[in-house]
Amino acid sequence: MLLRKKIKAIKITFIIISCLFFLSGRCISSQLTEKLIEAGLDFISNPGDFIFDLHHDTMDYTPLPKNKFLGIHTNILLLANPALMNSVTVKVAVGGEKMLPQVGAFYGAWKTLALDMFSGSLGMSTADLSGWSAGFFVAINVDEDTRLFTNVNYSKFNLNIELEEPLIIIEDVLEFPGLSGDAYDTFIFTGIECTVGEYRDKIVIAQTGYGIRTNKIVAKILIHKGTMEFGLTIYPEGLLVIHPVLNMQFRF
């Protein structure tokens, strides 16, 4: 009887919250177009910031499992067109057993291979979009299921897209000749890794990084199972705050 009451209380709470979400959703629709235009203008005014967000989506800043020494990581699905950004991150590490800390280094790079190949047919005279990150990480075991880790890395990307003919949005007022820019920074990440699941076959990771030069905050919440990794990358100050990510990892 008590259990029924509890379940009923949960249901009522869910219904109330769902109704409130629904009612608020009606308020959004009227202003959604304005918000999208605002976001588009933000992107044009500072494309580098958004590309830097995508850069962090592709990179892997987590340590290796305790008994592994080599890891290869690549993104499958990115918030943008997955064909545009192809990345590989390679990690090597030593230690990590029992109470020994794991120490490792990584290098990751990405490049828009599809954009390179089809730049001519897309009306671009120059198309260079690539980035890389390199750094080291340290992970310590705090109990058999939990590790804390830190990652210090240097990240950089280049963006240079020139159109053969400027894209005219408003003649003589708003013309779009292309995109260019770069960004670089040293990021310090701290995070936690927890092994969960009925068979302890999943790893949940939460981490936060801070760019010393750009004051950029990057947070990631990831779930890793087998070779697949999915989760959210969070940029509180980004053009889009939450980016879903889907990655593959191979560990040896």
Add this chain to the structure above:
Amino acid sequence: MKKKIFITLLMIIMVLKGFAFAQIEAEQPIAEEPAVTEEVTEETAVGEEEKSGEGVPKEEVAVEEPAVAEPAVAEPAVAEEIKEGKPAIAIQDFNAQGVSSSEAAFISDFFRSALVSLKAFRVIDRANMERILAEQGFQQTGCTTQECAVRMGRLLNVKNIVSGNFGKLGELYQMTVKVVNVESGEIIYTDSASCPSTDELQLKTGELASKMAAAIGVIPEEKPEPEKEPVKKEITEKEVESETVNRFRVPEFPEDEFEPPVRFERVGRPPVFAREPEKGGIAPYYSFQFSEGMAFPAISSGSVSSDWFFASNLVNDAGFILKPSERYSLMVFYELKYTGPGLERQEGRVFSEKTIDHIMFGQLQIGITDRLKLKVVRNYMTELQRSGTDEEWTTGMYNFNRTGTDIRMELSNVLGGYKFSMGLQRNYLSFPNYFNPIIQAQMGAAFSEAGGFQDQIAYAGVISLTGKNLRITWKHEIQDYEKQKVICSSGTYSDTLLQQDKSSALNISARLGRRFSVSPVLILKKKSSNQNYLHFEDFLDISPDFQAEYYNYIQGSISTVVRWRIFPELELFCVPRYDRRLYTSRNPRDVNNIFLTRSHQRNNAIIVSGGFTRFYDKVSSCSVYYTYVKQESNMKYEKYTPYNYTGQYFGIRFNFTF
């Protein structure tokens, strides 16, 4: 209006109740270690309830057996029973039949050991049993009847008592046992076993104990196992994994978090609750909190935007606690905090403002005596601010750096278990980008020296009293500005008089209950400043209005955190809050920016949050919540900042804390 008065009265009553409750709790002695203290205190309380529940039948028996009093020494058995969730049981020496009494006693010891190894009971050992009975003048010898067993069980304060016979019939050794429920006086179980040789006696005794435990429902009955193949290694590993998983999940309701072992105070930030390591050890601490949601303000007047917006907050804490010896411990924390746009803004700030904070704390704790501790805290903080226009973080006018020292003495176990703390703080705040065009213009030739008008030294004294369910803190702070001059009634800045602000705040928080808990918080604050205010209608205004003591106010805030942990994995929560600020001299303004001289400005805010939290394991949890805000003021000029609005916020929060 009546509703507001009613709600306020209700809150005050709850706080007073909390205080009264805490006073009662305070009468019980509390040990040094809070975690253990809470456990023991609660057990004692539950134990008392158990005893009172059994009081009626005990009195009935007492009429039959008037000579026997309730033994105080038996209380630990009940407390232990509650602690471990196991029923207490006592075993009488078996009666000897055709064998010596020492042999029978030996078999009863076998039986006692078998029950202990099952870990299903709290077994009273022979030595304790004899001591308790001897103190009560009870003779075991000859106690063979059921009534006598019940009487003995009551003296030992156990739920069941086992008696039995051991003898030899022909070539077979025979054992019989019977279990008597002490409360009802009934025999609830009997069984017997036999064996041909002494070699098998121990085995048979163990079987008898297992069957008895299964029969009275303490452990599941073991079904006879069929012939089975040797256990494969994979299965064994899976079982081990399963045990680990069960431990890793949230297996039971968490311990009380109101006063965990280490409460790490931080200037201007909520305290960190962390576990202290063992002597010579180091304990890392990590916490990640991220919330994201949508806010829907509805502003009744003015030109402040009332568009909906996304609001996110992020807090990342990392640190460690080092304890090289019992006397010394060192704690170091670094916090990165991002506060995005939000509805609950301070007065004079708009929703879209954002901040990034870097906060570093280091605390050295020295145990002077067992009860007295000295804590020295050094803190560094940098706050970067920017508005909704997303200017560079480093250019924010109110960006500041803070460095400070906090020295505190903490005396534990005072006033019946409270922790008394007294401390002094000194912080230096610098605002490198702040400028004041008016004062800089007035300074004229000295303009080159302008700047740093908000730089200040803040001194504070803090006294706090912390108990199991109650915390009272009083803080008095004085802020001495280094360069900010006081505005005189003539409309010019004083040559010598510098601004000085003073504030006093009383914070009372309590907690009632555990799984269903109510935690009322009352905050009273008074602020006074010698600074006045010049009100310019516009840049060309040459006769500004002078407002004396413009920044003085009193403020009250009352809130209640209601939590209901309906399952170990799920908690519902609701937090109503009411804030009221009354300016003692400031006049409000109408929509045309004209001062209304007959009244003083007052701001009221009602904020109600509610939702649920899902706990996934000991580290991670997720909350979904809704917040309603209603702010009202007689200040109606809202060209730049909102004073009258309602707002709703829907959010989701992820939390990982180790």
